[in-house]
Amino acid sequence: MAYVLGGRKLLYALSHGYGLPSLRTLRRYTAFTRIMPTIGTISISDILHNIEEVVFKPRTSAGKTKLRGVNLMIDETALEQRAVHFRHNNQVGGICWRHAPAVNLLLNTYESALKLSDDIKKGTAHLANELTVVAASCFGEGGTYPILALPSCKGLNADDSQKIYETVTEAWDKSGAADKVGPIWSWSTDGAMPRRIAGYRCFLSQKLSPTSPIYATLASMAGLNLYTGCNQITLDFDYKHIFKRICTLLRSTQGIVLNNGRVINPAMLARYLIRLPQHSPESVQKMLYPHDPQDVPRAIELLEAVVAVGELDYGNMDANTCGDVDALRLLGSVIKAILEPFTNVHMSLTEQITSLSTFAHLSFTLFRVSRTQYMSNQLYGDSQTMVKNAIFCLAKQQVLDPNEPFYIFQVGDDPLERLFGKLRMLGGHNTAMSYAQAIDRLGDASDLQGAFMRNPDLDQSERRLNMSRSEGVDHLSMGSFTGNLIAGSCHLPERMGRRSR
Incomplete structure (x- = not known):
């Protein structure tokens, strides 16, 4: 932990000051986690190695044997465009996996190195500018397990994303992880177009079979889409990205048009947000025109403000103001229904599902x-798919173990975003990293996570977050929620049916 968090100099100081093992001793007697890099195209054998090293060994050493539902996540982070050499197989990495088969990556001779350099200059192969990571997380427990790290570029299409989905799913089943860790329940992404298209192909391909253990529960829910992928895997879109996209829509000139013809855009919102006692013209300006539109706390702050505006008492109003207020109240109800299940730590599971059902209808x-x-077709489809996935995963948890809690906030790919934050932290908050450095940092992050899994008392908890501040909702943990979240306490058909009547 000292080496990973503080670097060589801290470990050296502690080694000489308190007698801790030196780095050389650690490397001699301790097995550090090594993520297998992808050189060339995707290989099932590489994924099998990573599942064994990153998933099986840490969970076994931490005594985690209970079967859990698994959420697979895919996202990318920035990568420095640089070719790197891997000594274990004498090959060059850092080349986009989609275009790597067109060149020879094995350095047999000096001429082969020159030939590879020429191929890169000609554009036959591309230096990767992104690191695409697939990671697994388990419902009901912490931990993020990176099982695939791909050097990639912006030129990937839906067929490439589909190959990733299918290869990783096959490797998970082939490794025996479904029996040792748990079955795959969902695939989560941020809503990028190629992955959305591939997700619809893979995970909306067949209707839920009447023989499925969850069919009796879900089939009675009016309007619920029962199409899934193989092994009942469902597609999911990260709820925080949906929050940000709703805010992007509100901040656009076109805004949101509701059924009374009112356009809710920045010009309209500015007139009413100023009525909130905690806001000033400056704070309203920052909410509507932020420096970073991708900032999740700022997005949630705007959504909460819209909800609060809809709940204000306006007293006597003229006809024009009355039309605006009706539209704001309706929009506030929609936003509140999708926002509260993920931000209100006092809600029970039944209340969370009821709220999501309200939003869907x-x-x-x-x-x-x-x-x-x-809203756009894509945003509407992604938000409805997110609600559907939460309901499917809850139904699966009720079959697996109804006495275990189910945490709504564990859907989506937020654990992968936090993993990317650790990669930047391990590099001294330097976002520039080569493919080899990214692989090393993924291994270090896995080692650090394993240490905390074996010693949970050493991990800093977030139980005392100030939930009155928008920053708090971006760091929720299982210990943050106080409501009844036992899976068996929620009767799904009743929750969905009550709002649909």
Whole structure:
């Protein structure tokens, strides 16, 4: 932990000051986790190695044997465009996996190195500018397990994403992870177009079979899409990205048009947000025109403000103001229904599902009336898919073990975003890293996570987050929630049916 968090100099100081083992001793007697890099195209054998090293060994050493539902996540982070040499197989890495088969990556001779350099200059192969990572997380427990690290570029399409989905899913089953860790319940992504298309192909391909253990529960829910992928895997889109995209829509000139014809955009919101006692013209300006539109706390702050505006008492109003307020109240109800299950730590699981059901039905009605003037096809589909996945995963948890808690906030790919934050932290907050450095940092992050899994009392908890601040909702943990979240306490058909009538 001292070496990974503080570097060589801290370990040297502690070694001489307190008698801790030196780095040389550590490397001689301790097995550090090594992520297998992908050189060339995707290989099932590389994924099998990573599952064994990154998933099986740490969970076994930490005594985690209980079967859990598994959420696979895929996302990318920036990578420095640089070719790197891996000594274990004398090959060159850092070349985009999609284009790597067109060149020879094995350095047999000096001429082969020159030939590879020429191929890169000619564009036959591309130096990767992104690191695409697939990681696994388990419902009901912490931990993020990177099992695939691909050097990639912006030129990937839906077929490439589909290959990733299918290869990783096959490797998970082939490794025996479904029996040792748990079955795959969902695949989560941030909503990038190629991955969305591939996700619809892979995970909306067949209707839920009447013989499925969850069929009796889900089939009675009016309007629920029962199409899944193989082994009942469902597609998921990260809820925080959905929050940010709703804010992007609110901040656009076109805004959101509701069924009374009112356009809710920055010009309209600025007139009403100023009525909130905690806001000033400067704070309203920052919410509507932030320096970083991708900032999650700022996005949640805007959404909460819209909800609060809809709940204000306006007293006597003229006809024009009354129309605006009706539209704001309706929009506030929709936003509150999707926001609270992930931010209100006092809600029970039943209340969370009821709220998501409210959003699904209200959003369906508004989209049916206003179509893309309400929101884009992509955002509407992604938000409904997110709600569907949460319901499917809860139903699977009720079959697996109804006495275990189910945490709504564990859907999505946020654990992978946090893993990327650790990679930057391990590099001294330097976002520039080569493919070889990224592989090393993934291994270090896995070692650090394993140490905390074996010694959970050493991990800094987030139980005392100030939930009145928007920053708090970006760092929720299982210990943050206080409501009844036992999976068996929620009767799904009743929760969905109550709002659909």
